[in-house]
Amino acid sequence: MKMTTGGVTSAAGFMAAGYGAGIKYQGRKDMAMIYSSMPCRAAGVFTSNVVKAAPVLWDQKIVQESVPVYAVVINSGIANACTGKDGYEICRKTAEEMGKVLGIPSDGVLIGSTGVIGMQIPFDKVANGIEKLKSGLSANQDAGTQAAEAIMTTDTHSKQLSVTLTLDGKECHIGAMAKGSGMIHPNMCTMLCFVTTDISISQQLLQKALRRVVTDTFNMISVDGDMSTNDSLMILANGCAHNNEITQENADYETFLAALEMLCTEMAKMLAGDGEGATALFEAHVIHADTRQNARVLSKSVICSNLTKAAIYGHDANWGRILCALGYSGVMFDPDKIDLYIQSAAGKLLLYHDGQQAEYSEKTASGILSQSSVTALVDMHMGEEEATAWGCDLTYEYVKINADYRS
Numbered sequence: 001m002k003m004t005t006g007g008v009t010s011a012a013g014f015m016a017a018g019y020g021a022g023i024k025y026q027g028r029k030d031m032a033m034i035y036s037s038m039p040c041r042a043a044g045v046f047t048s049n050v051v052k053a054a055p056v057l058w059d060q061k062i063v064q065e066s067v068p069v070y071a072v073v074i075n076s077g078i079a080n081a082c083t084g085k086d087g088y089e090i091c092r093k094t095a096e097e098m099g100k101v102l103g104i105p106s107d108g109v110l111i112g113s114t115g116v117i118g119m120q121i122p123f124d125k126v127a128n129g130i131e132k133l134k135s136g137l138s139a140n141q142d143a144g145t146q147a148a149e150a151i152m153t154t155d156t157h158s159k160q161l162s163v164t165l166t167l168d169g170k171e172c173h174i175g176a177m178a179k180g181s182g183m184i185h186p187n188m189c190t191m192l193c194f195v196t197t198d199i200s201i202s203q204q205l206l207q208k209a210l211r212r213v214v215t216d217t218f219n220m221i222s223v224d225g226d227m228s229t230n231d232s233l234m235i236l237a238n239g240c241a242h243n244n245e246i247t248q249e250n251a252d253y254e255t256f257l258a259a260l261e262m263l264c265t266e267m268a269k270m271l272a273g274d275g276e277g278a279t280a281l282f283e284a285h286v287i288h289a290d291t292r293q294n295a296r297v298l299s300k301s302v303i304c305s306n307l308t309k310a311a312i313y314g315h316d317a318n319w320g321r322i323l324c325a326l327g328y329s330g331v332m333f334d335p336d337k338i339d340l341y342i343q344s345a346a347g348k349l350l351l352y353h354d355g356q357q358a359e360y361s362e363k364t365a366s367g368i369l370s371q372s373s374v375t376a377l378v379d380m381h382m383g384e385e386e387a388t389a390w391g392c393d394l395t396y397e398y399v400k401i402n403a404d405y406r407s
Contacts, residue, residue: 001259003266007144007160010175012198013037013240017136018146021129023122024077024115029150031126032074032177033133034194035102039068040236042110043207045214047231053081055111056232058091062110066203069236070104072194073130074112074151076179081117081229090121097127101134112192114153114179114230148177151192154401155179159270165259167243167252172199174263180271191218193233193267199256200239201246209257210235217264220296220389221272222304235260272303272390273373277397282312283375287386294331295380295387301329302376303391312374313393317342317365319351322376339379344371 009016014036018029044063046056062069073094080087091111099106113121137143148158162175180191201209210233218233239245246253273281284302289295302308305325311318319340327335336355341348346368350358368374 001163001165001255001262003262004162004164006141006162006175007148007177008034008175008194008196009139009141009144010162011173011196011238011240013238014175014196015137015139016143016147017133017138018150019129019132019136021075021125021132023075023125023129024119029146030076031129031133032147032150033130033137034072034147034196034236035137036070036196036236036238038238038240039070039108040238041066041201041203041206042069042234042236043203043210044232044234045210047229049229049231051082051229053079053113053230054083054087054091055080055113056230057088058095059110059232059234062107063207063234067107069110070108071098071102072110072112072234072236073098073133074114074192074194075121075126075129076151076153077115078113078119078121079115079117079230080113080121083118083120086120090123090126093123094126094130097130101130110234112151112194112232114151114192117229144175144177151177151179153179154276156274159267159274161263161267161270163259163263165255167199167241167255170241170243172241172243173197174199174259176263176267178267178271191231191271193218195233195235195260195263197235197237198239198241199237199246200241200243201237201256205246205249205253206235206237209253209260212257213261213264216296216387217261217268220300220387221268222300222389222391269390272392275392275398276401277395278392279395280312280371280393281373282309282391282393283373283388284378285375285386285388286378286380288382289380289385289387290383292385292387295385296389297329297331298326298378298380299387299389301325302378303389306394309391309394312369313395315366315369317351317360317362317369319357322378323352326378333380333382337381339381341377342368342374343377344368344374346371
C-alpha cells in the first residue's frame with residue numbers, strides 16, 4: 001500500500017463538489033457534497049460531548065440503523081449546535097432536498113456542520129447550495145479539493161489524503177478530507193473527517209475497523225483541550241473496486257485496517273499541526289511503558305500541557321514542564337528511572353536522565369525546538385508498550401483567533 005495524492009474522489013464511484021452558498025461566510029466556498037453512484041455502507045464515530053449538534057444526532061441514527069448511504073452534505077460557518085428542534089428540522093429538510101435533487105432516499109444522506117454554536121442555518125441558502133453543488137459534481141481530483149476547501153473554518157489549508165492498496169488482485173482506494181484547527185480534543189474538535197473507499201466490506205467490519213483505528217489516531221490529538229459538539233468521523237464504502245467482500249477478520253481485513261490506520265494517522269497529524277495559530281507540530285512519543293493504555297495517557301498528558309506547548313513555541317527546552325505533565329497524568333512511575341529526549345530534523349538531545357537534568361547545550365536544544373515538527377521522546381523503562389500523541393505549540397495568535405471568533 002502507498003500514500004497517494006488525492007482525496008474523497010480517489011475511490012472509484014465517488015464524486016464531490018464545493019460551492020459558496022453564503023451561509024455565514026462571504027466570498028468563499030462554504031458548502032461541500034460527496035456523492036456515490038452506488039449505495040454505500042456507512043460507519044461513524046462521533047463526539048462523546050453530552051452536548052451534540054443536530055447533524056451528529058442525525059448521522060448517528062443513520063449509522064446505527066445501517067441504511068444505505070448515497071451522499072454527504074456539509075456546511076461551514078454555522079455548527080447547527082444548541083439550536084433545539086429547529087436545528088434538527090433543518091437536517092430533515094436538508095436531507096429531503098438532497099433526496100429530491102439527487103433522486104435518492106432522504107435517509108441515505110449524512111450531514112455535517114461546523115462553525116459557530118447557537119446560530120440557525122438559513123435553509124434557503126442551503127437549498128440553493130444543494131442545487132449548485134449537484135451541477136458541480138465531478139470525480140476529478142480538483143472537485144475533491146473544492147469540497148475540502150469548502151469545509152474549512154479557521155484552517156490555514158485544506159486537508160486531503162488517499163491510500164492505494166491491493167485486495168484480491170484489485171486496485172483499491174481509500175480517500176479522505178478533514179477540517180479542524182481549533183476546539184480540537186476528540187474522544188471518539190471542531191473536527192470533521194469524511195473517508196471514502198471503493199472496497200467491498202460488511203457494515204459491521206467497517207464500523208469495527210473505524211473504532212479500532214480511531215483510538216491511536218484521532219483520539220491521540222489535541223490542540224486546545226476543548227471537545228467539540230460536532231466531532232464526526234465517517235466512512236463510506238461503495239464496493240466499486242469489486243474485491244471479494246470482506247465479511248470476516250481475515251488477511252484482507254487486516255490489510256484494509258492497516259491502510260485505514262495509515263491514512264487516519266497522517267490525517268490526525270495534519271489536523272494537529274494546523275492548530276489555530278500554531279507554528280509547530282508537537283509530538284509526544286512514550287516508549288517502554290508498562291501498558292499501552294498508560295503510554296497513551298502519558299503521551300496525551302504531555303501534548304495537552306499548556307505550559308509545555310508555550311515552551312515549544314518559545315523554543316525553550318523547559319523539560320520540567322514535561323516531567324510535570326507526566327506526573328499529573330494519573331500513571332504511577334519512578335521519575336528517577338525515565339529518560340527524556342527532544343528531537344526534530346535538527347537532531348536529538350537528552351534533557352533528563354537518572355532523576356536530574358542531563359548536560360546539554362541550550363543553543364543546541366533551541367535549534368532542535370525551532371523546527372516545524374518537534375518530538376518529546378520519553379523512555380519509561382517499565383515495559384514494552386508505546387504510544388504517540390500529537391498536538392501543537394500555543395501561541396499569541398491562538399488567543400487572537402478565539403477572542404472574537406463568534407462576533
